[in-house]
Amino acid sequence: MDTVETTTPRPHQENAAPRPVGESVTRLDAHEKVTGEAVFADDLQFGPNMLYARIKRSPHPHARILKIDASQALALPGVKTVVTGQSTPGFIGLYLKDRHIFCTDRARFVGDPVAGVAAVTEEIAERALDLIHVEYEVLPPVLDPEDGVRPDAELLHPELGSYEVANFIFPQPGTNIPNLFKIRKGDVDQALSEAAAVVHHTFRVPHVQHVPIEPHVAIAKVDERGRVTLWGSSQSPFAQRNLIASALGISQADLEVVAPYVGGGFGCKAGVSMEALAVAIAMQVRGRPVKLRLTREEEFYTTFVRQGLVAHFTMACDAEGNLTAMDNKFYWDGGAYAEYGVNMTRGAGYSSSGPYDVPNVRTDSFCVYTNHPVGGPMRGFGQPEMQCGLEQCINHLALEIGMDPMDFRRRNCVKEGSNLVTGMKMHATGIGECIEKAAEAIGWGHKDPPSAPHKRRGKGIAAMWKAPAMSPNAGSSAWIEMSEDGKCTLGLGGQELGQGTFTVMAQMAAATLGIPYDWVRIASPVDTKYSPYEWQTVASRLTWSMGNAVVAAAKDARRQILELVARSWEETPEDLDIVNGNVISAKSGRSSSLKGLVVYGLAKPGDQGWIGGPILGRGSFMPTYVTGLDPETGQGQRAVVHYTTGAQAVEVEVDLETGRVQVLRGASAFDMGKAINPDLVNVQMEGGLVQGISTALFECLQLKDGVVRNPSFVDYRIATSADAPRDMQSIIVEVPQDDGPFGARGVGEHSMVPTMPAIANAIHDALGIHPGAPPFTAEKVYLAMVDAGLVK
Amino acid sequence: MAHHKISVTVNGSVESVDVPSNMTLLTMLREKLGLTGTKNGCTAGECGACTVFLNGEPVNSCLVLAVECDGAEVRTVESLARNGQLDPIQQSVIDHNAVQCGFCTPGVLISARALLDRNPDPTEEEIRDALVGNLCRCTGYIRILDAVKDAARVGAAPGTGGSR
Amino acid sequence: MREAHPGLPDFDYVRPADLEEASRFLAQNPQTARPFMGGTDTFVRLRDGFWKETRYLVDVKNLDGRSEITFDPQKGLTVGAAVSMNQVVANPRVGSHYSLLAQAAHRVASYQLRTRATLVGNVCNASPAGDTLGACLLFGGVLRVHGVEGFRDEPLASFFQGPGRTALKPGDIVTAIRFPLPVPGSVGHYEKLGRNLLSDLAIVGVTVLGHPDSSTASGYRFHLALASVGPVPVVLPDLLTQAPVTPEALEEAAGQAMESCHPIDDVRGSARYRKLMVRNLSRRALTRVWEGLQSGYRGE
Structure with a gap:
């Protein structure tokens, strides 16, 4: 055991966060990602015993399945099994169990899995699909959420009333409405009748796709006793374990999910989408790994999509520019199954005032079943779609009463103590500062000349807020295990999707423990058998929730170390600290390296035995204070854990000859409480802004009669290296979160929430035209200019 | 077959x-x-x-x-890396935080290396043009462009990376 | 719904020893054998489930003398069938005499795709959205074709018959495309409108080539070709010859381009928008060329 005696005094910093929190250290995963060594799910090797799966899918948006004849497929050499809904009768779903793994009696969207094949090669499996003959009775589809709520609408889930559902989701049995969330605050009708200005707009926001560059892939293996191992590209290893085990009627302890690096998720790899298919197929070919990987085309129409939204806003203010009322109706296109999407409906409802203090609010947020692809979580969880319209209305209202839209937002934005739409009191927030700084960063109030005579420039701003939308008691846990040389391995169940969570967790662990950052290793890949529980990597909740668990685990390890050394040195733990990997006594000046003692303990004097033992720190965190909301009014004590707020401002230039909108510059300002790694926060803001620009200008899943007409990169365009604006400013605002680690709260999703309306408002500033719903394609903008008489 | x-x-x-x-x-x-x-x-x-x-x-x-x-x-x-020595473009991508999920990164690195091999001092427009076939959903691209620009400044150490 | 396969369907790869063998094989298997060069369109279409009957892919790019660009100051330019788009873009002879061709080739997809994509392949693919078709047509391109009966020439002017349909017959292999010398003083411009700035297919593409011409009343002659607004490229030859070239005349010619095309609605754009863009982008391209003719601009 190495013990170094020194007299170096302990450096003491009371105010600053301990290093390396607040420093832009290099990402932990960067090196292996630039060398090609980083392992993603499709890179795992399973040897020649592995089978390949392909899925037979419904070509109809809505149909009864009369008969499935797989005999020809089964006769094809190389085919090992064909699986249909008969083998998986159970229901699956996160908030509402409304989905079978394979369709049983009916198919509800084009792409709905009807049967699965496992064969010795992917080609044979694919060929077998043509040999499965399915007889359908085509049923009338529901293709618009406003049609879906009509009393005479075709019922897509007649069994809705019998589905198992979380207690904060309110399905309406006998309808196509799997959730209806209502807000009733104040007297909206009275406020509207007294208003100085009222605006009303409807927005039809289209479906978009997440488009991670890595497609979904899952490999499942079931042993002879029915124990399951699932390897996959997953944001939610633990939720998948739970949901799939429940659907199959096996113990969660008998389902192991192994989740290597995720090549981009943005929500589409949360919950369960295609993974259960691989497991269900593997059940029939025990002992053999079965790999299912989706084609890029399948990515576009068979996995979660960002729901479409039809939103009606009526908004009013008084003559001084104080918002007085909002009357909102949202119809979410939940798609064929709403197991996850129902909570977007709720999130949009409890945030339906936008980040504003509004005394009178009435909101009806309907989730509606349609025969469209399945709506699921996507970066922003409903807020980009909802706030796209809301923030355009705010702009319009400000202009209507002759106020600068920035000043109007500044005046009305929520402040600490504001009474929110749910009755919850707002915590301290930096939104005002975010609005001002974002506006200032793009030279708000100055109009620069366009770059050519046939172009026009405009500036726009939008504010935002978003709370982690999740189960109220979503938990996190972590452990820290010390190695002989004093370095440590940090166990966690949250997933590295590219957002840098492994890095910031290592920073928090190092800072709390008192060791250098590069002494921390992450126990990866996440494996539900060995990793500690984490609800899901969603909702921008990891820095806050898992961070709290990591800090608790590090504190636990630190306490054990200090108690051990204190005992050995006959001092009190309170006089000791761990600095840069050494235990130091402020009282005696003694110092000792962590080497050895964290595993072997310490010898008593005179070879009289030992004290201590291997150090294992553990920590967990779960919010316990979120309360239910009244189903009729949406009122309650505390709807959410907290809100992250912020704003974006952009300058655009519109080409009057083509309608093309180019974003010249954008500024993002968000209040994440504390930036654990400022540059990782900056790149989240940049990446989110460009993803936001991409959805604002290009992206739209073109659905016609339930069929996605552009399921490829050829016709579903996303922003490329040519489309990103050079001038992107990221502004960090830090108003601490009372229960966040080092004051931090999440910021991953937020940076694409205000982008669409900021661009829409800038287009309005340039042209005087309200562009409405995205995408603001060159065609849409040009034809709007023609219709407005601006060009011919 | x-x-x-x-x-x-x-x-x-x-x-x-x-x-x-x-x-x-x-x-x-x-x-x-x-x-x-x-x-x-x-x-x-x-x-x-x-x-x-x-x-x-x-x-x-x-x-x-x-x-x-x-x-x-x-x-x-x-x-790209030789004997534990990263190609300057790899190091530059790390230094600029130009990698997030990392799935597009291998392709980006090859396109960038190819650009620098044929044009050691590219303009920003040339970098954008050379990378337009490498979709990235995480970074917003600007860090990647900057990483290529900086790697060009550093140049390629003899015997590392590239297709020479 | 396009049901793309995870991989390529079954086929046999065939590499003939020479052109005769290649033509013979293709002619003997007219339904089941397809020639390919860079493969950038072929593989995508095969994976997408087009050409279900394909059993043989015949690699015709490694046959003799097809990977070169040659320039003869008297006869003009010859681009071998295996010459990639990137080679076209980078070639100094192309740049100095046929810069419009380089400009159009540069607008095809991405750099790594252009490593494999060929100019001749782009022409033979006969996509209405093909970026280089306009330039090839306006430069008077003639394909050198090897068929079962030996070599012949196919002028591009009569080559395109519909989307993906051309004058080629089973057994035909294009070995090169030749362009005569451009009229001295020619200036060209390609104006492409995609959904995002680069790499997209054209919603509308307008190619313009103009040159001084002492035999016309205006002293100039302009030719214009349109992409993505009909089943085959639309060519408007001999524009702006009658009266002095003025902004009004350019506008009128652009209107003529708009009236001459009959686009359809598809996922990339509506017919209404396309027509308006044909007018606006034709005006833009014609103006660029006109300015170039006056200032010595030779196109990008």
């Missing part, structure tokens, strides 16, 4: 591989040679995650048949 015995130099080593007619270079690299650094993002030549050097020029390996590579020279992301 016919199989073909081909000989192909991959990352400097001569490989003899038996490939069916319809196998792509991408599949051969990943499934026959275990070189999984090259990624499959779309199988249609649109996303660029599978970009490798073929006879010194970047190609979408999903749109090249393995059998066409008989006698050819292929280099993948695994060849």
Whole structure:
């Protein structure tokens, strides 16, 4: 055991966060990602015993399945099994169990899995699909959420009333409405009748796709006793374990999910989408790994999509520019199954005032079943779609009463103590500062000349807020295990999707423990058998929730170390600290390296035995204070854990000859409480802004009669290296979160929430035209200019 | 379907591989040679995650048949670092936080290396143009552009990376 | 719904020893054999489930003398069938005499795709959205074709018959495309409108080539070709010859381009928008060329 005696005094910093929190250290995963060594799910090797799966899918948006004849497929050499809904009768779903793994009696969207094949090669499996003959009775589809709520609408889930559902989701049995969330605050009708200005707009926001560059892939293996191992590209290893085990009627302890690096998720790899298919197929070919990987085309129409939204806003203010009322109706296109999407409906409802203090609010947020692809979580969880319209209305209202839209937002934005739409009191927030700084960063109030005579420039701003939308008691846990040389391995169940969570967790662990950052290793890949529980990597909740668990685990390890050394040195733990990997006594000046003692303990004097033992720190965190909301009014004590707020401002230039909108510059300002790694926060803001620009200008899943007409990169365009604006400013605002680690709260999703309306408002500033719903394609903008008489 | 015995130099080593007619270079690299650094993002030549050097020029390996590579020279992301020394473009991507999920990164690195090999001092427009076939959903691209610009400033140390 | 396969369907790869063998094989298997060069369109279409009957892919790019660009100051330019788009873009002879061709080739997809994509392949693919078709047509391109009966020439002017349909017959292999010398003083411009700035297919593409001409009343002659607004490229030859070239005349010619095309609605754009863009982009391209003719601009 190495013990170094020194007299170096302990450096003491009371105010600053301990290093390396607040420093832009290099990402932990960067090196292996630039060398090609980083392992993603499709890179795992399973040897020649592995089978390949392909899925037979419904070509109809809505149909009864009369008969499935797989005999020809089964006769094809190389085919090992064909699986249909008969083998998986159970229901699956996160908030509402409304989905079978394979369709049983009916198919509800084009792409709905009807049967699965496992064969010795992917080609044979694919060929077998043509040999499965399915007889359908085509049923009338529901293709618009406003049609879906009509009393005479075709019922897509007649069994809705019998589905198992979380207690904060309110399905309406006998309808196509799997959730209806209502807000009733104040007297909206009275406020509207007294208003100085009222605006009303409807927005039809289209479906978009997440488009991670890595497609979904899952490999499942079931042993002879029915124990399951699932390897996959997953944001939610633990939720998948739970949901799939429940659907199959096996113990969660008998389902192991192994989740290597995720090549981009943005929500589409949360919950369960295609993974259960691989497991269900593997059940029939025990002992053999079965790999299912989706084609890029399948990515576009068979996995979660960002729901479409039809939103009606009526908004009013008084003559001084104080918002007085909002009357909102949202119809979410939940798609064929709403197991996850129902909570977007709720999130949009409890945030339906936008980040504003509004005394009178009435909101009806309907989730509606349609025969469209399945709506699921996507970066922003409903807020980009909802706030796209809301923030355009705010702009319009400000202009209507002759106020600068920035000043109007500044005046009305929520402040600490504001009474929110749910009755919850707002915590301290930096939104005002975010609005001002974002506006200032793009030279708000100055109009620069366009770059050519046939172009026009405009500036726009939008504010935002978003709370982690999740189960109220979503938990996190972590452990820290010390190695002989004093370095440590940090166990966690949250997933590295590219957002840098492994890095910031290592920073928090190092800072709390008192060791250098590069002494921390992450126990990866996440494996539900060995990793500690984490609800899901969603909702921008990891820095806050898992961070709290990591800090608790590090504190636990630190306490054990200090108690051990204190005992050995006959001092009190309170006089000791761990600095840069050494235990130091402020009282005696003694110092000792962590080497050895964290595993072997310490010898008593005179070879009289030992004290201590291997150090294992553990920590967990779960919010316990979120309360239910009244189903009729949406009122309650505390709807959410907290809100992250912020704003974006952009300058655009519109080409009057083509309608093309180019974003010249954008500024993002968000209040994440504390930036654990400022540059990782900056790149989240940049990446989110460009993803936001991409959805604002290009992206739209073109659905016609339930069929996605552009399921490829050829016709579903996303922003490329040519489309990103050079001038992107990221502004960090830090108003601490009372229960966040080092004051931090999440910021991953937020940076694409205000982008669409900021661009829409800038287009309005340039042209005087309200562009409405995205995408603001060159065609849409040009034809709007023609219709407005601006060009011919 | 016919199989073909081909000989192909991959990352400097001569490989003899038996490939069916319809196998792509991408599949051969990943499934026959275990070189999984090259990624499959779309199988249609649109996303660029599978970009490798073929006879010194970047190609979408999903749109090249393995059998066409008989006698050819292929280099993948695994060849960029030599003896533990990163290629300047790799180091620059790390330094600029130009990697997030990392799935597009191998293809981006090959496209960037290819650009710097043919144009050691590219303008920003030239960098954007050279990378337009490498889709990235995480970074917002600007960090990648900056990383390429800086790597150009550093230049390539002799004997590292590239297709020379 | 397009049901793209995870990989390529079954086929046999065939590499003939020479052109005769290649033509013979293709002619003997007219339904089941397809020639390919860079493969950038072929593989995508095969994977997408087009050409279900394909059993043989015949690699015709490694046959003799097809990977070169040659320039003869008297006869003009010859681009071998295996010459990639990137080689076209980078070639100094192309740049100095046919810069419009380089400009159009540069607008095809991405750099790594252009490593494999060929100019001749782009022409033979006969996509209405093909970026280089306009330039090839306006430069008077003639294909050198090897068929079962030997070599012949196919002028591009009569080559395109519909989307993906051309004058080629089973057994035909294009070995090169030749362009005569451009009229001295020619200036060209390609104006492409995609959904995002680069790499997209054209919603509308307008190619313009103009040159001084002492035989016309205006002293100039302009030719214009349109992409993505009909089943085959639309060519408007001999524009702006009658009266002095003025902004009004350019506008009128642009209107003529708009009236001459009959686009359809598809996922990339509506017919209404396309027509308006044909007018606006034709005006833009014609104006660029006109300015170039006056200032010595030779196109990008």
